[in-house]
Amino acid sequence: MKNFLGLLLTTVVLMACNKKPEAGNFTLNLSHEVDGERLALDNMRYSSPAGHTYEITKLWYYLSDIRLIETDGTIQNAAEGFLVKAEDTNTQSISLNDVAAGNYNKIQFQFGISKANNVEDYLVATVDNQSMFWPEQMEAEGEKGDYHYMKLEGNYDSLKTGKLNPYIVHSGPTNGADNSFIIEFPLEEFEINNNSAELNIKVNLKEWLQNPTVYDFKDWKMVMMNQNAQNIYKANGQSVFSAGQLTISEE
Numbered sequence: 001m002k003n004f005l006g007l008l009l010t011t012v013v014l015m016a017c018n019k020k021p022e023a024g025n026f027t028l029n030l031s032h033e034v035d036g037e038r039l040a041l042d043n044m045r046y047s048s049p050a051g052h053t054y055e056i057t058k059l060w061y062y063l064s065d066i067r068l069i070e071t072d073g074t075i076q077n078a079a080e081g082f083l084v085k086a087e088d089t090n091t092q093s094i095s096l097n098d099v100a101a102g103n104y105n106k107i108q109f110q111f112g113i114s115k116a117n118n119v120e121d122y123l124v125a126t127v128d129n130q131s132m133f134w135p136e137q138m139e140a141e142g143e144k145g146d147y148h149y150m151k152l153e154g155n156y157d158s159l160k161t162g163k164l165n166p167y168i169v170h171s172g173p174t175n176g177a178d179n180s181f182i183i184e185f186p187l188e189e190f191e192i193n194n195n196s197a198e199l200n201i202k203v204n205l206k207e208w209l210q211n212p213t214v215y216d217f218k219d220w221k222m223v224m225m226n227q228n229a230q231n232i233y234k235a236n237g238q239s240v241f242s243a244g245q246l247t248i249s250e251e
């Protein structure tokens with residue numbers, strides 16, 4: 001009888017171990033494109049919706065507050081901010097480790113940094129993060145808006161006249177406004193249980209310049225203090241990101 005009880009207990013414990021779901025990993029892979037073509041920096045090969053030939057020389061931006069949402073609505077939140085740099089592929093894969101076991105069917109993340117988070121100590125004081133500071137004179141009195149959301153820069157050939165002009169598309173918290181926005185994708189239901197999930201996300205940079213508003217570089221010189229420019233970025237930005245394939249691999 002004693003032996004039988006021991007065996008029974010062992011069996012129960014083993015079953016419990018086998019059944020307990022384990023945390024896993026989730027990775028976002030970003031691929032930067034201009035109209036279906038992989039982004040080539042410093043290359044005067046693109047045509048803007050307003051009719052200018054242009055190049056992109058710099059693209060840095062933050063994604064933050066990544067939320068994986070379970071089928072029952074539970075939110076698993078990775079609260080930190082991630083700096084993505086077009087020239088550095090290491091920054092284009094964002095890995096969340098220790099994602100709670102569960103069934104998921106939605107992802108949300110913030111383009112830029114929400115007003116609540118956009119304070120100096122939100123990000124580690126690296127040289128890169130410090131170069132993304134939003135100047136104090138562009139904050140309203142008593143407001144704190146510490147970081148740009150994005151620096152997109154380059155040159156354009158004004159209506160193909162051969163004359164090159166620089167442009168900047170700098171988005172951020174003009175006068176303390178929250179110009180960041182949430183991007184949300186429904187996902188085919190998947191389970192995290194001692195495995196890894198990877199989601200490819202296409203970033204079509206041309207969408208910053210269109211849909212719904214055609215953005216003409218020549219009309220916008222000062223953009224950081226101009227809430228009208230920021231409104232265009234916020235609206236056009238909605239179609240920049242699209243979800244691609246979701247891959248699940250067992251550990």
Ligand SMILES: [Cu+2]
Nearest residue numbers: 148170171224
């Ligand atoms: Cu700026």
